[in-house]
Each structure stands twice: as structure tokens, then as C-alpha cells.
Amino acid sequence: MIEWLIIGGGIHGTYLSHMLVNQADVARDDVRVLDPHVEPLAAWTRFTANCGMSYLRSPATHNIDIPILSLYRYAKSFRGNAIDAFIPPYNRPALDLFNKHCDQVIRDNRLAALRIVGRALSLEKNGRSITAETTAGRIKSRNIILAIGLGEQPYWPAWACSLKEVGARIDHLFDIGFQPAKTSDSSVTIVVGGGISSVQASLKLSDSLTGKVRLISRHRLRESQYDFDPCWIGPKCLKEFHRSDYGKRRDSVDRARIGGSATSEVLEEFRKAVSTGRLEFKQGCIRGASTDGRRIRLKTDTDTERADAVVLATGFLQERPGGPFIDEVIKSFGLKCGSCGYPIVGHDLRWSDNIFVTGPLAELQLGPCARNIVGARNAGRHLLNIWPSH
Amino acid sequence: MDKWECPCGYIYDPEEGDAESNIQIGTAFENLPDDWVCPKCGAEKEFFEKLE
Numbered sequence: 001m002i003e004w005l006i007i008g009g010g011i012h013g014t015y016l017s018h019m020l021v022n023q024a025d026v027a028r029d030d031v032r033v034l035d036p037h038v039e040p041l042a043a044w045t046r047f048t049a050n051c052g053m054s055y056l057r058s059p060a061t062h063n064i065d066i067p068i069l070s071l072y073r074y075a076k077s078f079r080g081n082a083i084d085a086f087i088p089p090y091n092r093p094a095l096d097l098f099n100k101h102c103d104q105v106i107r108d109n110r111l112a113a114l115r116i117v118g119r120a121l122s123l124e125k126n127g128r129s130i131t132a133e134t135t136a137g138r139i140k141s142r143n144i145i146l147a148i149g150l151g152e153q154p155y156w157p158a159w160a161c162s163l164k165e166v167g168a169r170i171d172h173l174f175d176i177g178f179q180p181a182k183t184s185d186s187s188v189t190i191v192v193g194g195g196i197s198s199v200q201a202s203l204k205l206s207d208s209l210t211g212k213v214r215l216i217s218r219h220r221l222r223e224s225q226y227d228f229d230p231c232w233i234g235p236k237c238l239k240e241f242h243r244s245d246y247g248k249r250r251d252s253v254d255r256a257r258i259g260g261s262a263t264s265e266v267l268e269e270f271r272k273a274v275s276t277g278r279l280e281f282k283q284g285c286i287r288g289a290s291t292d293g294r295r296i297r298l299k300t301d302t303d304t305e306r307a308d309a310v311v312l313a314t315g316f317l318q319e320r321p322g323g324p325f326i327d328e329v330i331k332s333f334g335l336k337c338g339s340c341g342y343p344i345v346g347h348d349l350r351w352s353d354n355i356f357v358t359g360p361l362a363e364l365q366l367g368p369c370a371r372n373i374v375g376a377r378n379a380g381r382h383l384l385n386i387w388p389s390h
Numbered sequence: 391m392d393k394w395e396c397p398c399g400y401i402y403d404p405e406e407g408d409a410e411s412n413i414q415i416g417t418a419f420e421n422l423p424d425d426w427v428c429p430k431c432g433a434e435k436e437f438f439e440k441l442e
Contacts, residue, residue: 058399059398059399060399061395061397061398068395069395069439069441069442072441072442073442090401091399230398230399230400230431231430231431232431233398233430233433234396234397234398234427234428234430234431234432234433234437235427235431235432236431237431237432239432374397377397
């Protein structure tokens with residue numbers, strides 16, 4: 001039996017495995033991370049590469065190492081070799097630098113060795129421990145951390161599902177194995193979305209595809225340097241958040257997350273690309289879609305658009321992640337959820353005697369930053385409350 | 391004088407001070423009042439790290 005099984009090996013699961021071993025002093029042999037991907041941070045790497053991200057939206061202090069300044073130190077070292085790879089206004093790292101730093105943290109701390117490749121199927125209570133039934137066999141653990149992100153639920157609007165069903169060339173940017181459909185000089189690829197990923201993806205596709213690329217957004221492109229106001233990272237906003245009931249907490253999270261916006265430098269590049277004719281932008285809400293087997297017709301509230309291929313950059317379904325696995329865990333352990341379906345957990349992120357959560361599952365406790373990199377760091381701080389010496 | 395960084399990403403720069411909290415330009419981090427907190431997220435001084 002082990003002490004800690006983390007289900008989900010993305011940014012959150014990887015950071016928390018590092019925290020358990022190197023900050024909470026849990027023996028390496030007592031920590032395992034269960035994840036269906038062979039490589040650590042596989043989903044992160046795929047999403048960021050697919051959308052063509054150059055710089056993170058978060059500052060350098062939001063990284064997967066324990067010391068908050070670790071990424072700066074790495075950048076200054078010969079291994080980072082990228083001392084100037086940060087951009088203002090608050091030192092946001094280049095994606096390449098961030099990823100190399102992650103590799104180094106994982107390598108130096110032998111975090112990959114903690115991983116088990118597999119998927120959790122169910123959890124069963126066995127006295128004071130839990131047995132996880134997984135595709136890699138049964139794993140008995142004293143404690144479980146559910147570190148499941150939204151990565152496996154890209155959002156497909158109903159009109160897009162109907163197109164997919166009839167075999168139209170439509171893909172989601174965050175689908176596993178996403179490859180933009182090959183196009184000819186005269187073809188049109190339409191990107192649908194209004195957030196930073198859609199803008200970045202349009203820029204990337206306009207570089208890699210030979211035909212026209214057009215972005216359709218429901219709203220004008222809005223500028224924001226943040227996913228959410230940084231007050232949500234600390235007590236400035238979280239104090240009041242923790243005083244409110246769970247219904248209000250859900251409203252606060254939804255209102256605080258600045259969806260459908262992009263950073264100034266990404267928007268500047270996009271506007272430049274539009275002004276030089278490299279890209280097109282149209283504002284409109286898609287009301288329906290059809291295909292004649294060759295081309296796709298998108299009916300918006302203002303116009304009709306025709307495309308040879310469509311790429312969805314519509315983000316993720318905002319439902320509680322984990323699907324039937326989490327549904328079953330809730331049922332068999334009798335776990336509490338808010339009316340939004342998300343877990344109601346304690347200050348130490350404890351959902352039951354020995355089940356803990358992080359990431360979006362911890363949103364009603366960690367607030368709007370829960371699913372971001374800094375959410376993993378905050379989760380780590382909350383979990384450390386379990387050990388009185390920290 | 392040294393700059394200090396908050397976990398949220400805010401950097402306290404003595405050359406800028408913190409007008410919102412009536413901290414004058416030229417105030418070293420060490421001389422900030424004990425009850426001073428990060429103007430962005432509200433974290434206390436103890437959470438800041440000195441930038442090298």
C-alpha cells in the first residue's frame with residue numbers, strides 16, 4: 001500500500017507529487033501519479049502547441065517547482081539559456097522556456113518515475129484506505145488526490161456536432177491528435193472562438209495553411225492581460241469568497257474568469273495580420289450549419305459563411321470534470337457537492353476522510369484561479385495544512 | 391535596492407513605491423510597514439521572495 005495516489009498527471013498532479021515528496025517529506029515510494037499519458041504534462045504540451053502559444057499568460061512565479069523564483073534561476077543558468085525570454089508587464093515566460101524548466105524539474109526530482117500509466121475506473125473504501133481499480137491494475141492507497149482537469153472535454157456546440165456526424169471537415173483544437181485539414185490556395189478555413197486560443201490558433205494556421213483563414217467570434221476581440229484579476233490568488237478577494245455560500249462562490253468564479261479575451265501582444269499581432277490581409281475577422285454568432293459533402297455553410301446572425309474546413313477553438317465544456325468516474329465516486333462515498341455539481345471541500349481540500357481535490361474540482365474552495373498553474377501552487381499550500389509542522 | 395516578487399506575480403520595486411498604500415518612492419522592501427500587503431492579491435510580506 002502507498003500513502004498518496006494522485007489521479008491525473010498534468011500540471012496539478014505533477015506539482016503536487018513534487019510537493020509531497022520534497023516539501024511534505026513523504027517517502028518517494030509512498031507517492032504515485034496515475035495518468036493515461038506516457039509523458040508527463042502531455043495534455044499541457046498538446047494544448048499549448050496546438051494553439052501556437054508563444055508566451056504564457058501567467059507570470060514566472062507560476063511554475064511547477066517549489067521555490068517561486070525557480071524559473072528565473074533556470075533562465076539565468078546555462079541550461080535555460082534564455083535570460084531575456086520574459087515579456088512585460090509582469091515577466092511572463094516564453095512557452096519554450098517554461099516547458100524546458102518543467103522538463104528540468106521533472107528530471108532533477110525524478111518525478112516521471114512516480115508515474116503509472118493508466119486510467120482510474122473506480123474507487124472503493126477498504127477500512128482506512130482506498131483501493132483504486134485502474135486500467136493498470138488495483139492500487140491501494142491511504143489517500144487519493146483527484147487532479148483531473150477539463151482537458152478531456154473540449155466544447156463542441158450542437159451545430160458542430162451535427163457537422164461532425166455527417167463527416168464534415170471539422171475539428172476541435174483540443175482534440176487528441178488534432179491536425180488541421182490540409183487546404184489548397186483557394187480554400188477557406190474558419191476558426192470559431194473568441195478567446196486567446198482562437199486568436200493564437202488563427203495566427204498559427206494562417207502561417208501553416210496555404211488558403212485563407214478567417215476567425216469568427218461572437219463578440220469583438222477583448223483585451224485582458226489576465227485570465228482573472230490577480231486579487232483572486234490571495235486574500236484580497238479570497239477572504240470574502242470564503243465567507244460566502246457555495247451558490248455565491250460559483251457565481252463569483254464564473255464572473256471572475258475573464259473569458260473571451262486575449263493579451264495585448266497577441267491582439268496586436270492579430271490586428272497586424274488582419275491589416276496585411278494574412279487573416280480575416282468576422283463578428284457573428286453561429287445559428288446553424290450544413291454541408292453539401294464538400295463545403296461547409298455556417299449561418300451566423302448577420303451573414304452566411306462558407307468554408308472548406310472548420311476549426312473549433314471554443315474551449316472546454318464547463319461541467320464538472322471526471323465524467324462517470326467522478327459520478328460513481330460521489331455516489332459510493334456519499335460526497336457533498338454544490339448545486340453546480342462541484343465538490344464542497346474543506347480548507348485542506350479534503351472531500352472525504354482521505355479523498356482530496358485540486359484543479360477545477362477545487363474551484364469552490366480555491367476560487368477562480370483553481371484550474372490555473374497558480375491554482376496548483378495554492379492547492380499545495382492548502383494540502384500542507386495536513387502536516388502540522390508546515 | 392532589491393526588488394521583491396509576490397507569488398501572484400506582482401513585483402515590489404522601491405523605485406516605484408506603492409502609491410495605493412501611501413508607500414513613498416525609495417522605500418526599501420525591508421522598511422515597508424509590517425501590515426503592508428501585496429496591492430494585487432493581498433499576500434503578506436512573508437510570502438515575497440527577493441529577486442536576484
